[in-house]
Amino acid sequence: MRLISEPTAAAIAYGLDKISDPNHPQQKNVFVFDLGGGTFDVSLLTISRDGTISVKAVGGDTHLGGEDFDKAMVDYCVQEFKKKQKKDISKSARAMGRLKVACEKAKRDLSSTAETSIDIDCLCDGVDFSMKVTRAKFEDLNAPFFTKCIEHVENCLRDGNMHKNNVDDIVLVGGSTRIPKVQQMLGEFFDWKPLCKSINADEAVAYGAAVLAANLSGNGNKAVKDLILLDVTPLSLGIRTGGVYMSVIIPRNTPIPTMKEDIFETMYDNLVSASVRVYQGECGETKDNIFLDEFTLHGIPPGPKGKEKTKVCFSIDANGILDVSAELVSTGNKRSMVIAGSQNVSKDDIEKMLKKVELC
Structure with a gap:
């Protein structure tokens, strides 16, 4: 029915409750920070009480997300295994697949604990692998990615001609926004303005797209029917x-x-x-x-x-x-x-899908 960018869909999910709230101010400037498994999107919008959602600017990186954080940990573990056992496991698809699963679990654990361990039996040639990893080490390995996220935030605000002090709400979307370092850097950038975590980070994009579909088809409650989306083109x-x-x-x-x-x-x-x-x-x-x-x-x-x-x-x-x-x-x-949409899928996208299938 219509093409819509992910952060704009998430903003609709967030804005719907605000529009229907009688105490909602005349308008609010909302910044959506959407960091998922494979992509990173940011969006600056103005949500008005009359149901108008006006997109001011969008930005991000289509190849930045949780998979990059996993890969940084995997590469670190490969080097540690090579240093201790004198074996290079990077050529073994099975060993790398098991290591990636373990690193992804460790990444999730480090969102709620300061230290965790990666333990894999018979990782390569019957040799076990065991290593402790701290949250500080994880943050150090991925520091360039976190810095790049903030750079995209700055660029989006610049494109939208808005100072960070004029942003009313910062909305977190995507599973990777649960990483404490991401929340810390975002909080520091916006001078410790509270981050909004009221919407489901994993479902917001799909929910917002469904709301827009209901609006376009004339279904839904009054707030849905009154919704007016003024969007921008996300890429040149x-x-x-x-x-x-x-x-x-x-x-x-x-x-x-x-x-x-x-x-x-x-x-x-x-x-x-x-x-x-x-x-x-x-x-x-x-x-x-x-x-x-x-x-x-x-x-x-x-x-x-x-x-x-x-x-x-x-x-x-x-x-x-x-x-x-x-x-x-x-x-x-x-x-x-x-x-009406992109006619091709990149080689990198195909390789990522194949890796997911292999892991499953």
Whole structure:
């Protein structure tokens, strides 16, 4: 029915109770901190008592989460085993799988205790592995990841043109927000303003998406029906130029619906067609961004480079559906396509899914 980013869905779950509360102020600025198993999302929103949820900015890292914390511990254990037993277990898929499960359990234990142990019988070639790990060591191993989280918080506030003192509520979503160090750093950043843990961190995204679906279908109670979501595009959208570069047409955090266009010149002599490849992401080169889709515009009159111009238009509707068109200025020849979501899954995503299946 509609595309929605995870932190925005979580904000709807949080905001629904606030909207229906008669004591709710006219509006509240809410910061959603969503740290899960594989992704990290942040969102800055304003929730009004009349049911309007306005997204000011979103940010995060699609490859940062609990799995990175697990991997840091696994790598540390591999080095410790190698140091004590002179054996490298990194080539054994079975040993690494068992070690990852043990490290993930240790990570969870360290959220409620200062020290725990990792014990695995016959980890490799009949050799047992046993090691104590402290919360301090876990925090030290993952310090760069925690620092990166706060950097994304700062960037999101900057994109939303809001000072941290103007944020009323900080909402925690995702299982990895139970890590004490994460809560400590977030508390320090917001000058020890209380962190909101009133919504279920594991279910908030799904709950908020269901609320929006009920709103769009006209079902639900008055608070649900009165809900108005003013969203932004979470990632920059553009096309490939020069064979490698990303030319942004719609920058991230642009309020939707929106329509933007740009003019591009032919880069080579005697071109008769041009490929329009659409990407999303923040990197300067398209190889580091996410490929969405492509089409080819034919019928370009041959001539020297730079003579013919193509107008490329990106339009996103209120449901997050992207319409891309390219029109040859000299002849009016035009092609277009509609993109309703990412058409590909990255190699890293596939490998992560396969590892989960292997562990199961």
